[in-house]
Amino acid sequence: xxxxxxxxxxxxxxxxxxxxxxxxxxxxxxxxxxxxxxxxxxxxxxxxxxxxxxxxxxxxxxxxxxxxxxxxxxxxxxxxxxxxxxxxxxxxxxxx
Amino acid sequence: xxxxxxxxxxxxxxxxxxxxxxxxxxxxxxxxxxxxxxxxxxxxxxxxxxxxxxxxxxxxxxxxxxxxxxxxxxxxxxxxxxxxxxxxxxxxxxxx
DNA sequence: GTAAATTGTACGCTAAAAGCGTACAATTTT
DNA sequence: AAAATTGTACGCTTTTAGCGTACAATTTAC
Numbered sequence: 688x689x690x691x692x693x694x695x696x697x698x699x700x701x702x703x704x705x706x707x708x709x710x711x712x713x714x715x716x717x718x719x720x721x722x723x724x725x726x727x728x729x730x731x732x733x734x735x736x737x738x739x740x741x742x743x744x745x746x747x748x749x750x751x752x753x754x755x756x757x758x759x760x761x762x763x764x765x766x767x768x769x770x771x772x773x774x775x776x777x778x779x780x781x782x783x
Numbered sequence: 784x785x786x787x788x789x790x791x792x793x794x795x796x797x798x799x800x801x802x803x804x805x806x807x808x809x810x811x812x813x814x815x816x817x818x819x820x821x822x823x824x825x826x827x828x829x830x831x832x833x834x835x836x837x838x839x840x841x842x843x844x845x846x847x848x849x850x851x852x853x854x855x856x857x858x859x860x861x862x863x864x865x866x867x868x869x870x871x872x873x874x875x876x877x878x879x
Numbered sequence: 880g881t882a883a884a885t886t887g888t889a890c891g892c893t894a895a896a897a898g899c900g901t902a903c904a905a906t907t908t909t
Numbered sequence: 910a911a912a913a914t915t916g917t918a919c920g921c922t923t924t925t926a927g928c929g930t931a932c933a934a935t936t937t938a939c
Binding site: 841842843844845848854855856857860 | 924925926927928929
Binding site: 831832833847850851853857858 | 888897
């Protein structure tokens, strides 16, 4: 990705920020990131628990705890899983 | 994003999985996701702590704890921040 | 320009997730 | 069929996520 593209992306995010500026954080526009079906998302990628866990930066046990619903992924983990669900290629960026 | 594009992305991730299949998880190929400079990444986006925090699915206090280096973001949070750093537009997907 | 609102720094505390150990069943590979 | 990998299950410890509070700095509104 070159600088021009990067700056265009930055600008679009800044636009988003400006757009949101007049609104309350606890208002309707920003909602909780919904709980993902972790197992389904992983299986979509065709990766084993072991590979998937380390790719997204958690220990195997943690991923298993998510899939077995013993504990629920935290906010940023849910955000990451949502990105991966929409665009599995995002994983490629993480361990370059 | 249409189904065709999505399936192409899936396939590329599966390739990655296949490529890694013969390798040890604790080997060289998969490393720890490095600690991000949270404040720098947020400032690149031009967003306030409040907006950025809720966009990535953490409370304001948590983001502040990261920026002030009181606690370090967990693995998936580091992964998410790395994606945002490389591609701020990824934030747009999270609260659609 | 000054008051008001927002944003950011700082830190003690509680609740919850991240991660570890262990055991064993199920599946896949050789 | 044996071996290796993958997945389920659960008790326990360490660390982070999130909350409360106070106040300084910056930005916005009057």
